[in-house]
Each structure stands twice: as C-alpha cells, then as structure tokens.
Amino acid sequence: MIELKNVSKVYPNGVIGLDNMNLTIEKGEFVAIVGLSGAGKSTLLRAMNRLIDISDGDIMINRRSITSASGKELRMMRRDIGMIFQNFNLVKRSTVLRNVLSGRVAHNHTFRTLFNLFPQKDVDLALQSLERVNILEKAYTRSSQLSGGQQQRVSIARALAQEAKMILADEPTASLDPVTTKQVMDDLKKINTEDQVTVVINLHFVDLAREYATRIIGLRDGKVVFDGPAQRATDEVFKDIYGRPLKEDELLGKEVG
DSSP: OEEEEEEEEEOTTSOEEEEEEEEEEOTTOEEEEEOSTTSSHHHHHHHHTTSSOOSEEEEEETTEESSSOOHHHHHHHHHTEEEEOTTOOOOTTSBHHHHHHGGGGGGSOHHHHHTTOOOHHHHHHHHHHHHHTTOGGGTTSBGGGSOHHHHHHHHHHHHHHTTOSEEEEESTTTTSOHHHHHHHHHHHHHHHHHHOOEEEEEOSOHHHHHHHOSEEEEEETTEEEEEEEGGGOOHHHHHHHHTSOOOHHHHTTOOOO
16 A cells, blocks of 8 residues: 655755645555646656655555665565666666566575576566566567567566566556557556556556556646546546646547647
C-alpha cells in the first residue's frame, strides 16, 4: 500500500511539482496517472521511490515512511519497488541476462555482484522472468542489439527478477509503436493480475488508461483533479483533467501534450 499525506514538492526554481497531495493506493491495484506534460506525473512516481525528495508531507510504503528512511532501511524498501523508465535504463553493452540480474543486486552481497557472481537460483529466476515476457531467446544478446520494445520488456523482466511488490512505470510506451505498446501493456497487466503486483503507470495515451487501468488518477498543476474507476473516466472527465476537450485522434490513442 502506498499512502501520500499532504505531499508537496517545490523545485529550486519555484516550480510546484506536487501541491498538498493526498492519495492511497491499495495492494494489487493497476493505477494510471494521466495529465498534460508538466502536470506532476513523473514527479509523483519519482517521489514514491525517493528518486527525488519531497518538500513537505510524508509518503508511506506499507505503513513505513520512505520519506524519512535512510541507509539500509531505504535500500530494503526500494528492493520491493521496481522502476520502469521511458528510456529503458539498461546497460547497453551488457547482455540481456546481465541486465535482468541487476534486479537481484539488492538481494546479494556487493562483492559478489561486482564480479557477476550470482547464485544459480538468481540466474534461473532471471531466465524465468525473460520467459514470462517472451524474450528468453535474447538472454545472451547485447542489449544494444534489441529493438525499443524488446528493451522495455527486458526492463519488465528485471522488475520480475527483483521480485518487486510494486512496479512504477514512467511513460514506458511513449517511444513504442502501437503493436509493441500493446505487448508491453499486456505484460504489465498479466503481472498485475497473476502476481498481485501493484502497478502505478504514467500514461500519455487516453485509450490505454481506459483499457488497462482499474483506476485513473488525473493530475493538473500538481493537484489531483480526478480519482476514480476507469469506467468513470468519460470524455467530460478528460476534458476537466486536460483543461480542454480532447480531439478524436487523442481519444483514440494519440499522444496528448
């Protein structure tokens, strides 16, 4: 469970990223965060994982404050949080398998991981994770040789190998074609439903939010302007979130900027 209590983030230049936000996300939910660029979507996700520090308030992960955590406690909390980025965040010169095994680093001694001395059970888990996202045949291929969609599926496999209890995905399909986008979203939905892994995903695409999410949270200027089941996210709701009516091509999946 993720709880945000009166959370604000003000950047050094005075820009407000989050404005006194209160949210509770329950275990097993598939939550889509939507809104214009600059609405606070990425700030929200990065705050949940302490990739950025908030200016005020508190963020609780399973009733423990990640805001005040440090050292080993923070590392252990982050071990349960998988992060998927738009730019894949892979080591391109390393093999696919080695990138997936990086999800096991927090589960092992630093000395062993520095020399790629992962136990066989970790290797088996990494290979199983690649199989789950249908990319096992690329295990020993350099990541730089993969397509964008394949690289994003490696990122998902890394989160699986990490045995994350929640996955935060920051616009993971923004640079992918429609077919690959569906494959990636199907993978995330399967993990959510089969493993009860909580998924919180930033999306630019309205139709994807409606199709895959069980809950949609709309942000504008760092504030929550909509929070409810996906079926309640009507065209009128999206008009309120984005501050204008959406065009037909935007509703059908074009990027909203």
